[in-house]
Every structure is written in structure tokens, then in C-alpha cells.
Amino acid sequence: MSKARVVIVTSSRNFSDINRPDPGIILTMLKKGLEALSGAARAEEALREWFRPGETVGLKVNTIGRRALSTSPETALTLGLWLGQTVGREENVIIWDRTDEELKEAGYRISTSPGSLKIFGTNNRRAGYQSEPTAHRHLGSLFSRIQAELIQASISLALLKDHGLAGVTAGLKNYFGAIHNPNKYHDSNCNPYIAELFETEPIRRKHRLTILDALRVQYHRGPAYHPQWLAASRKFIFSLDPVAADTVGWKIIEELRAKKGLPSLKEEGRAPGYLLTAEKLNLGQARLENIEIIEEEV
Amino acid sequence: MDRREFLKCSLSGYSLCLLPGISAAGNFFPGSPQMGARLSRVEARYYRQLPDREIRCDLCPRFCQLGDRERGFCGVRENQGGKYYTLVYGQAASLNVDPIEKKPFFHFLPGSETFSLATAGCNLNCRFCQNWEISQMRPEQVKSVSLPPEALVTSCERYDCPVIAYTYTEPVVFFEYMYDSSLLARKKGIRNVVVTAGYINPEPLADLLRVVDAVKVDLKAFNQNFYSEYVRGELQPVLQAIKQIARSGSWLEIVYLVIPTLNDNPTEIRDMCRYLKNEIGPDFPVHFSRFHPMYLIKNLPPTPLSTLEKLREVALEEGLHYIYVGNVPGHPGENTYCPKCGKLIIERYGYVIRKKELSGNKCRYCGQVIAGVWS
Numbered sequence: 017m018s019k020a021r022v023v024i025v026t027s028s029r030n031f032s033d034i035n036r037p038d039p040g041i042i043l044t045m046l047k048k049g050l051e052a053l054s055g056a057a058r059a060e061e062a063l064r065e066w067f068r069p070g071e072t073v074g075l076k077v078n079t080i081g082r083r084a085l086s087t088s089p090e091t092a093l094t095l096g097l098w099l100g101q102t103v104g105r106e107e108n109v110i111i112w113d114r115t116d117e118e119l120k121e122a123g124y125r126i127s128t129s130p131g132s133l134k135i136f137g138t139n140n141r142r143a144g145y146q147s148e149p150t151a152h153r154h155l156g157s158l159f160s161r162i163q164a165e166l167i168q169a170s171i172s173l174a175l176l177k178d179h180g181l182a183g184v185t186a187g188l189k190n191y192f193g194a195i196h197n198p199n200k201y202h203d204s205n206c207n208p209y210i211a212e213l214f215e216t217e218p219i220r221r222k223h224r225l226t227i228l229d230a231l232r233v234q235y236h237r238g239p240a241y242h243p244q245w246l247a248a249s250r251k252f253i254f255s256l257d258p259v260a261a262d263t264v265g266w267k268i269i270e271e272l273r274a275k276k277g278l279p280s281l282k283e284e285g286r287a288p289g290y291l292l293t294a295e296k297l298n299l300g301q302a303r304l305e306n307i308e309i310i311e312e313e314v
Numbered sequence: 315m316d317r318r319e320f321l322k323c324s325l326s327g328y329s330l331c332l333l334p335g336i337s338a339a340g341n342f343f344p345g346s347p348q349m350g351a352r353l354s355r356v357e358a359r360y361y362r363q364l365p366d367r368e369i370r371c372d373l374c375p376r377f378c379q380l381g382d383r384e385r386g387f388c389g390v391r392e393n394q395g396g397k398y399y400t401l402v403y404g405q406a407a408s409l410n411v412d413p414i415e416k417k418p419f420f421h422f423l424p425g426s427e428t429f430s431l432a433t434a435g436c437n438l439n440c441r442f443c444q445n446w447e448i449s450q451m452r453p454e455q456v457k458s459v460s461l462p463p464e465a466l467v468t469s470c471e472r473y474d475c476p477v478i479a480y481t482y483t484e485p486v487v488f489f490e491y492m493y494d495s496s497l498l499a500r501k502k503g504i505r506n507v508v509v510t511a512g513y514i515n516p517e518p519l520a521d522l523l524r525v526v527d528a529v530k531v532d533l534k535a536f537n538q539n540f541y542s543e544y545v546r547g548e549l550q551p552v553l554q555a556i557k558q559i560a561r562s563g564s565w566l567e568i569v570y571l572v573i574p575t576l577n578d579n580p581t582e583i584r585d586m587c588r589y590l591k592n593e594i595g596p597d598f599p600v601h602f603s604r605f606h607p608m609y610l611i612k613n614l615p616p617t618p619l620s621t622l623e624k625l626r627e628v629a630l631e632e633g634l635h636y637i638y639v640g641n642v643p644g645h646p647g648e649n650t651y652c653p654k655c656g657k658l659i660i661e662r663y664g665y666v667i668r669k670k671e672l673s674g675n676k677c678r679y680c681g682q683v684i685a686g687v688w689s
């Protein structure tokens with residue numbers, strides 16, 4: 017079995033304002049990450065291999081934490097514009113989450129005009145939820161029409177955070193924002209729900225890439241914003257394996273916790289067991305020994 | 315809209331009927347995008363504050379523990395900065411005038427019309443939910459009208475209903491709204507009835523029982539496995555709630571929705587009937603209702619009549635006095651028979667009372683007291 021590859025890119029440059037990162041630095045980090053991930057000489061080649069010109073690509077961001085703690089708009093916009101221009105047209109990229117309001121509060125500007133990059137929530141007039149529930153294993157949910165109908169390829173552009181129930185929220189759990197009833201799936205550490213949701217057709221078939229925004233990491237008492245436990249990590253994590261990406265995210269959170277003398281997630285009874293469930297469902301690698309980690313600095 | 319139009323409109327199930335003078339808040343339903351739904355911001359009851367702006371909700375046996383900005387399992391309560399709020403106070407997502415037999419209550423003011431309402435949300439997640447389009451939604455995902463307790467009671471009076479029914483979804487999740495409305499309604503001589511799955515903690519239930527007159531509990535099965543697999547809850551708290559209601563002086567009826575192959579085992583139902591007779595006595599009605607394929611369980615047929623009849627027999631054999639067959643209009647199991655002389659004393663067809671042979675609360679033929687609230 018070949019190992020899953022996960023790339024961690026850390027910026028050595030100091031962001032003048034980590035809350036509003038410089039798009040130039042972000043683009044450099046994104047390029048470096050995708051080159052290391054694909055082995056291609058230029059990141060654009062990799063993008064053209066993974067995404068086709070006619071496809072509409074969804075960038076699922078996480079904006080529950082408002083401006084204080086969301087996938088940074090600078091990151092999403094930089095990636096969206098670059099991806100659009102490289103592969104096809106920028107109007108074929110949709111940056112999205114549950115609601116317009118959450119996106120706005122996180123600093124995004126809603127955009128639905130033809131010819132330009134799209135940014136809107138499922139509750140926007142042009143989207144909504146499907147009217148028939150999708151039943152899959154333990155789940156029964158209405159899917160966002162964005163995930164189920166409007167896009168053909170998907171990037172989980174998630175935020176890496178500690179999570180009081182799931183243990184870790186990252187690329188897989190980000191898709192909770194694609195269904196109408198995520199509040200029903202937080203018991204028993206969100207396990208097996210996070211894994212089973214990823215296994216559903218609208219997600220598994222479309223998901224191509226995980227990018228974790230770990231510029232700042234809430235490593236304790238997440239997913240809510242608590243500045244005293246927020247680390248300026250200046251990292252992005254990349255993988256084609258959605259389970260491996262989150263497994264490495266977990267490792268980073270544990271390292272931050274250990275540095276601060278906090279108990280591990282296992283000790284707190286909230287290790288993200290959904291990762292092993294996901295591995296059992298053949299969604300990816302959940303063991304570090306099966307993951308090749310490449311670290312880069314730019 | 316006059317009363318007839320209103321009632322006609324009610325027949326479209328939980329679709330919303332707007333009462334005169336009440337304005338619609340949102341216009342979202344599944345498949346159609348949301349526009350400006352209104353969320354209430356009334357502080358929730360039965361919760362405690364924890365360090366770091368976290369809270370624990372003590373209203374139902376889930377005891378959701380939530381960080382800032384998070385919502386409970388029911389989806390209608392939210393932690394905002396360490397304070398917990400109900401988002402559905404005074405936000406009716408379904409509003410109809412229904413016969414009380416539809417709830418069903420068979421021994422509580424038969425033939426009465428109930429002013430019936432629900433908000434969005436539920437603290438369970440039944441795979442066979444018959445009202446999932448509002449119960450399994452967040453408040454911003456459904457249409458609703460603003461109908462605060464005062465307006466609710468006034469509307470109920472205007473439509474001349476002697477009873478308000480908190481029903482359709484799960485009233486436990488709109489506890490504050492239900493409680494305040496009940497208190498107000500009671501002062502005006504209106505009775506309050508609750509249709510619930512009984513998934514509520516003892517303290518809030520005790521408070522509720524002081525202001526409501528009758529509770530119908532959906533007992534979904536008599537084994538924990540079914541509750542885990544198909545309901546996402548626990549059986550024990552429901553049994554506790556049933557006992558608490560029975561002992562409170564409020565009227566109680568129990569509905570058991572019979573789903574072919576999943577919870578229709580006669581041996582188990584016999585155990586359940588024994589348990590009920592021991593714990594609450596033989597006089598609270600039990601309705602065995604017919605299942606229709608719905609929501610996430612569409613691969614099973616409607617319950618065969620023979621199953622319902624068999625289970626009714628089992629319950630009667632175990633000595634329970636008032637056992638009904640539900641959702642089968644015209645079935646003799648809809649009627650009430652005197653447990654002493656065996657004569658038919660209330661004849662029903664669907665929700666219509668055809669004959670009532672009671673004098674006061676007694677069988678007209680033999681004088682046996684028939685348990686219930688008759689006036």
C-alpha cells in the first residue's frame with residue numbers, strides 16, 4: 017500500500033497582520049504546497065490535471081467563527097481566482113458556506129454576478145437545500161444544492177480547529193456545512209457521522225483536494241474563538257487524501273496542546289475516532305505510519 | 315380569511331395558514347431558499363453556565379454542552395456569548411384548527427376543536443418522522459409566523475377553540491413558548507394539551523404539568539435498540555416521564571406507532587402492557603397506530619390491519635382498559651367500550667364522534683366510571 021502524502025507549508029515571513037494575511041504570501045504558500053503534493057514542476061500543471069476547464073469548482077469554507085475564526089477570505093479569494101484563471105474561468109468557482117450572513121460576517125462579499133468569481137451561501141436565492149432527503153447509513157439530510165447540483169468538483173478549504181465534541185474539526189467535518197441538520201450529528205464525538213457524510217455521493221465523488229487553513233489554530237476549547245488558546249501557526253496543510261490531511265491536522269493540534277501543557281485529546285476523551293472510521297470506509301489513511309509528511313517553508 | 319377557508323387551508327397538512335393580522339416571517343421551505351426568517355432571542359430556561367462561555371442545557375436528557383455560537387441537537391437553541399437562547403419563542407411554523415381526536419386524545423373533551431401549533435425543531439431524529447419538514451429543520455429553514463403567547467391566546471379565542479394543542483413537532487424544544495402560553499390560556503379558561511415523545515427531564519416536566527391539562531406521549535418502542543437505531547434517544551427517560559405524568563393528575567394517553575418488522579413484536583408489546591399496568595394502572599388509553607412509509611423509512615409497507623388487531627388483543631388480555639387502533643378510519647378499534655359491561659359507549663369514525671353513551675363520567679348502561687376528562 018502506498019503512503020498518503022500530506023504537505024505542510026509554513027511561512028517564515030511574519031504576516032504584518034495575521035488576521036488579514038497578505039495575498040502575495042498566501043499565493044506563494046499555495047503554489048509551494050501543490051508543487052510538493054503533486055511533484056509537478058509548476059503548481060498550475062497540477063491544478064490542470066486535477067480540475068477540468070468546464071467544471072464548476074466549489075471551495076467549501078468554514079465561517080461559523082465569523083471574522084475572528086474562519087477560513088480567511090484572503091486565502092479563499094487568492095485560491096479561487098488563481099484556480100479559476102489557471103483551469104478555466106473564475107466564474108466557474110464558487111466560494112460557499114451555509115449562509116450569506118455567516119460569509120459576510122467572516123469578511124466575504126457576496127458575489128453572484130455573471131463573469132466573476134461567485135461567493136454565496138446555501139440560503140442564497142440561487143441555491144437552497146434539495147427537497148428530498150438523502151439517506152445514507154446513519155444519516156438522513158437535505159443536501160445544499162451547491163454541493164449536490166451546482167458544482168462538479170470540490171475543495172474542502174477548511175479551518176483547522178480543536179473541537180469540544182469531535183476532537184478536531186478540519187477538512188472532513190467542514191462538509192457538515194453541506195447538509196441542513198449538522199446539529200443532529202454531534203453526539204458520540206461525531207462518530208461515525210463525519211466519516212459517513214463524506215462517503216455520500218455528492219461529497220465523495222466530487223471532493224478532489226483538502227487544504228487546511230492553519231494560519232491560526234484554535235488548539236483548545238474550540239470550535240469557539242478563545243484568543244488565549246489561539247496559535248499563529250502560519251501553516252497550510254495539503255492533501256489529496258482527506259483522511260490523512262485531518263490526521264496530520266490532529267497531530268499539529270496535539271503538538272500545540274503539549275507545548276502548552278494541556279492534556280491530549282485522548283486524555284480528554286475526545287480523540288477524533290471518526291478518522292479511523294473513515295479509514296475503515298476506505299476514505300483514506302488515518303495512521304501516521306501510513307502517511308508521508310513533507311514539510312516546506314517559504 | 316373566514317373560518318371555513320382557514321379550516322380548508324388547514325387540510326393541507328402542516329402547510330401554513332396565516333391568520334388575519336398575523337404576518338409571515340420567513341418564506342423558506344426545503345428546495346426554496348430562505349429569506350429573512352426571524353429568530354427570537356428569549357433566554358432559555360433550564361440551563362447552566364460553564365467556564366469559557368460554555369453552557370449545558372438541562373431541558374432534555376441529551377444535556378447538550380455547547381460552546382459559544384453553537385446550537386443544541388434540537389437546532390432551536392443557541393449559545394450566544396455564554397447565555398442560552400430559544401430561537402423559536404412565539405414563532406409558529408404550523409398552525410391549524412384540528413379535532414382533538416386527531417392528536418389523538420380519545421378521553422379528553424371528545425369532539426373539541428383544538429387550536430394547534432408547533433415551531434420548528436425536535437430533540438429526537440426519528441427515521442420515520444411524519445412531520446420531518448418542520449421537525450427536522452432549523453427555524454430559519456421553515457416558514458413561520460410571529461405569534462407571541464398573548465396573540466396565540468387571542469387567536470384561539472377568536473376561533474372559539476376550548477383547547478390549545480402544542481403538537482406536530484416536539485413541544486419540549488419550544489418549552490418557554492408553550493409554558494408562557496399555557497399559563498395565559500389557563501387564565502382565560504382555555505385548556506392546554508401537549509403531544510410529545512416524552513423526552514424531557516423531570517424538573518421541567520414537573521413545571522409543565524402545573525400548567526397543562528393533558529399529555530399524549532408517543533412511546534416509540536419498548537426496547538432501547540429501537541430507540542438507538544431509529545429514534546436517536548433513550549427509552550428510560552420516556553418511561554420515567556410517562557410515570558410522572560400519570561401520577562401528576564394531568565390526563566395521559568399513549569400512542570404506539572406500529573412499524574412492520576421493527577417494533578411489532580407481540581411478546582415485547584405484552585411486556586410493555588404489563589409494565590404500563592403495573593406502573594400507571596389500566597385506565598390510561600393506549601393507541602396502536604398505523605404506520606405509513608415516510609421520510610427515511612420508505613421501504614416498508616403500511617402496518618397490516620391484522621397486526622394492529624393482534625396487538626390490541628394482547629393489550630386487552632393484559633388487562634388494559636382502553637385500547638385503540640389508530641389511523642384506520644371506520645375500524646371498530648376506534649370505539650370506546652365499557653370495561654365493565656362491554657357495551658359500546660363512544661362510537662367514532664375517524665375524527666368524528668357518532669355516538670356518546672356517557673352520563674357525566676359514567677357508562678350509561680352500567681354506571682362504571684370511565685376514566686378521562688369529559689367536561
Ligand code: SF4
Nearest residue numbers: 371374377378386388
Ligand atoms: S432541549 Fe435541545 S439543546 Fe437542550 S438538551 Fe435537549 S436537544 Fe439539547
Ligand SMILES: [Zn+2]
Nearest residue numbers: 189192198202
Ligand atoms: Zn459542528
Ligand SMILES: [Zn+2]
Nearest residue numbers: 652655677680
Ligand atoms: Zn358499562
